[in-house]
Amino acid sequence: MNSERIVEGVEIRGEIRPAWREILTPDAVAFVAGLHRDFNGRRHELLARRVRVQAEIEAGRLPDFLEETRAVRESAWRVAPAPADLEDRRVEITGPVERRMMINALNSGAKVFMADFEDALSPTWANVMDGQVNLRDAVRRTIRLETAQKVYELKDETATLVVRPRGWHLPEKHVLVDGEPVSASLFDFGLYFFHNARELVARGSGPYFYLPKLENHLEARLWNDVFDAAQDRLGLPRGTIRATVLIETILAAFEMEEILYELRHHAAGLNAGRWDYIFSMIKKFRTRPDFVLPDRAQVTMTVPFMRAYTELLVRTCHRRGAHAIGGMAAFIPSRKDPKVNEVAIPKVREDKERESADGFDGTWVAHPDLVPVAKEVFDRVLGERPHQKDRLREDVQVSARDLLDDHVPGGTITEGGIRNNISVALQYIANWLDGLGAVAIFNLMEDAATAEIARAQLWQWIRNGARTDDGREITAALYERLRDEELARLAGSDLPLEEARALLDGLVLSEGFEDFLTLPAYERLLARGG
Numbered sequence: 001m002n003s004e005r006i007v008e009g010v011e012i013r014g015e016i017r018p019a020w021r022e023i024l025t026p027d028a029v030a031f032v033a034g035l036h037r038d039f040n041g042r043r044h045e046l047l048a049r050r051v052r053v054q055a056e057i058e059a060g061r062l063p064d065f066l067e068e069t070r071a072v073r074e075s076a077w078r079v080a081p082a083p084a085d086l087e088d089r090r091v092e093i094t095g096p097v098e099r100r101m102m103i104n105a106l107n108s109g110a111k112v113f114m115a116d117f118e119d120a121l122s123p124t125w126a127n128v129m130d131g132q133v134n135l136r137d138a139v140r141r142t143i144r145l146e147t148a149q150k151v152y153e154l155k156d157e158t159a160t161l162v163v164r165p166r167g168w169h170l171p172e173k174h175v176l177v178d179g180e181p182v183s184a185s186l187f188d189f190g191l192y193f194f195h196n197a198r199e200l201v202a203r204g205s206g207p208y209f210y211l212p213k214l215e216n217h218l219e220a221r222l223w224n225d226v227f228d229a230a231q232d233r234l235g236l237p238r239g240t241i242r243a244t245v246l247i248e249t250i251l252a253a254f255e256m257e258e259i260l261y262e263l264r265h266h267a268a269g270l271n272a273g274r275w276d277y278i279f280s281m282i283k284k285f286r287t288r289p290d291f292v293l294p295d296r297a298q299v300t301m302t303v304p305f306m307r308a309y310t311e312l313l314v315r316t317c318h319r320r321g322a323h324a325i326g327g328m329a330a331f332i333p334s335r336k337d338p339k340v341n342e343v344a345i346p347k348v349r350e351d352k353e354r355e356s357a358d359g360f361d362g363t364w365v366a367h368p369d370l371v372p373v374a375k376e377v378f379d380r381v382l383g384e385r386p387h388q389k390d391r392l393r394e395d396v397q398v399s400a401r402d403l404l405d406d407h408v409p410g411g412t413i414t415e416g417g418i419r420n421n422i423s424v425a426l427q428y429i430a431n432w433l434d435g436l437g438a439v440a441i442f443n444l445m446e447d448a449a450t451a452e453i454a455r456a457q458l459w460q461w462i463r464n465g466a467r468t469d470d471g472r473e474i475t476a477a478l479y480e481r482l483r484d485e486e487l488a489r490l491a492g493s494d495l496p497l498e499e500a501r502a503l504l505d506g507l508v509l510s511e512g513f514e515d516f517l518t519l520p521a522y523e524r525l526l527a528r529g530g
C-alpha cells in the first residue's frame with residue numbers, strides 16, 4: 001500500500017492520484033491535522049459519553065428534557081439571520097458527492113443541494129477524494145463531465161451548495177495523524193472548508209454544512225468550537241459558516257433548543273432526518289420489548305411519535321428564527337416505468353403536503369424528477385414568501401412521553417416485512433461494499449440510514465422474541481431460513497452478496513448490538529482495498 005508523509009506527523013495510507021494531490025496539499029493537510037489535534041480528544045470523550053448514556057438507558061432510565069438547561073429553553077434568544085442564498089430553502093435535493101449526480105443536482109431547479117459524504121456515500125478512498133475534487137470544481141463552477149451520451153455542465157442558475165460531512169463516530173483510516181486515524185468529520189469538513197470557504201464568500205455564498213447524527217448539545221458545542229477555530233485560522237469572521245443540524249436521534253429530539261443555542265451564531269436550521277430517527281428509536285431502546293416496532297413500512301410519518309417529533313421541530317425552529325426542513329420520502333420515480341410513478345408521485349406529494357401544512361419551510365427530495373412535485377406543493381403554501389417562520393406553532397405541546405411512546409396503532413410484523421428487511425439489507429450492504437452508498441431497491445431509495453433500520457429490526461425482533469402476525473416467534477433459525485431463501489432470489493448478481501451475508505449475520509445474530517453498520521462494513525471496505 002502506498003504510504004506518504006505529507007507534513008510532520010501526517011501519513012496518507014493510500015493512493016494519491018494527481019487530482020487528489022491538489023486537495024491534499026501540505027497546507028490543507030496541516031489544517032485538518034490541526035483541527036484533529038485540537039478536537040479529537042473531545043470527540044472521543046463524547047463518543048464514550050454515548051456509551052455511558054446507553055448503559056443508563058439499559059438500566060431503565062428514559063431520556064427527558066434536561067433540567068440543567070432549563071434556562072436555555074426558557075430565555076429569549078434567536079439564531080443568526082439566514083444568509084441570502086439560504087433564505088428560501090423550499091426544495092432541497094440530496095445525493096452523494098459523485099460528479100454526474102452533483103451536476104444534475106445543482107441543475108435540478110432545487111434551491112439547495114446537499115452534497116453528501118454521509119448516508120448516501122460509501123466512503124471508499126476514491127469516493128471521498130473525488131468528492132472533494134468535485135466540490136472544489138462545483139464551487140468554482142468549472143465542474144464538467146463528458147460521457148458518450150451527454151456533456152454535463154452547470155446552468156446559469158444553480159442550487160446553493162451545502163455539504164454533509166461524515167458523523168462523529170466515523171474514522172478516516174487512510175489518514176493518520178500522529179499515528180491515529182483522523183476523524184472523518186474533521187477530514188471532510190476541514191478539506192472542504194480549507195479549499196472553498198474564501199472562494200464561496202468571494203462569490204457571495206458561504207461554507208454551509210449539514211451536521212448528521214448528533215446525540216446531544218455537547219456534540220453541537222464541539223462542532224461550534226471547530227467552526228470558530230477553522231474560521232479564525234483562515235481569517236474569516238466567526239459566523240461565516242452556517243450549519244443545519246439533522247435531528248435524527250431520539251436523544252437529540254430532547255435537546256433541539258440546546259443544539260440550536262450552542263450553534264446560534266452558525267445555525268441555519270434543523271432538519272427532520274426521519275430514517276436515522278427511526279433507527280435511533282430501535283437502537284436506543286433495543287433491549288426493551290415495549291419498544292419493538294412493526295414492519296418498517298408501517299412506521300410512517302403519521303404515526304404518533306413521528307408526528308410529535310416533527311411538530312416539535314417546527315415549533316422549536318420557528319421560535320428561534322431558524323428554518324425547519326422536512327425529510328426524505330423514500331419513494332423514487334422511474335423514467336422507464338410509468339406504473340412506478342403512479343405510486344411514487346402521489347406518495348411524495350402527500351408527504352410534502354403534510355410537511356408544508358405542519359409549517360416546515362422546505363423539504364428534501366431524492367431525485368431530480370421530484371423537485372417539481374415538492375416545489376409545486378411548497379409554492380402553494382409559501383407563495384412569494386421565502387419561508388413560513390411566522391407560523392410559530394404555539395399550539396404544539398409535546399411531552400417526553402409523546403416522543404417516547406412508539407406504539408404504532410395496528411402495527412404488525414409480517415413474514416413479508418422480515419423478508420424485505422433481509423433482502424434490502426443484503427442488497428444495500430453489497431452495493432455499499434462495491435462503492436455505492438445510495439441505491440434504488442424495490443423502487444425505494446435505500447441508504448445507510450434506511451439499511452440501519454432493516455438490520456436493526458431483525459436484531460431487535462430476535463432479541464425480544466417478537467412474533468409475526470400469524471403467531472410465529474422470530475428466532476435466529478427463522479432468520480437463517482428466510483435469509484437463505486432471499487439470497488437464493490438474488491443469485492446471479494455480480495455484487496459481493498456472500499460478504500454482505502457474513503456481515504449481516506454478524507449484525508443480526510450477535511449477542512451485542514453494533515452501533516453503526518458502517519463501522520464493521522468500513523473494515524471490510526478497507527480489506528477490499530476501498
Ligand SMILES: CC(=O)SCCNC(=O)CCNC(=O)[C@H](O)C(C)(C)COP(=O)(O)OP(=O)(O)OC[C@H]1O[C@@H](n2cnc3c(N)ncnc32)[C@H](O)[C@@H]1OP(=O)(O)O
Nearest residue numbers: 094095101104105119120275328366367438439440445449
Ligand atoms: C436518509 C437520508 O439521509 S436521505 C439523503 C441521502 N440519500 C440520498 O441522497 C439519495 C439520493 N438519491 C439517489 O442517490 C438516487 O436517486 C437513487 C440511487 C435513489 C436512484 O438513482 P438512479 O437509479 O440512478 O435513478 P435514475 O436512473 O432514475 O436517474 C435518472 C437521472 O437522474 C439522476 N439522479 C437521480 N437521483 C439524483 C440525485 N439525488 N441527484 C442528482 N441526480 C440524480 C441520475 O444521475 C440520472 O441522471 P442522467 O440521466 O444524467 O444519467
Ligand SMILES: O=CC(=O)O
Nearest residue numbers: 273274275276449
Ligand atoms: O439523514 C436523513 C435521515 O433521514 O436519516
Ligand SMILES: [Mg+2]
Nearest residue numbers: 119273276449
Ligand atoms: Mg441520516
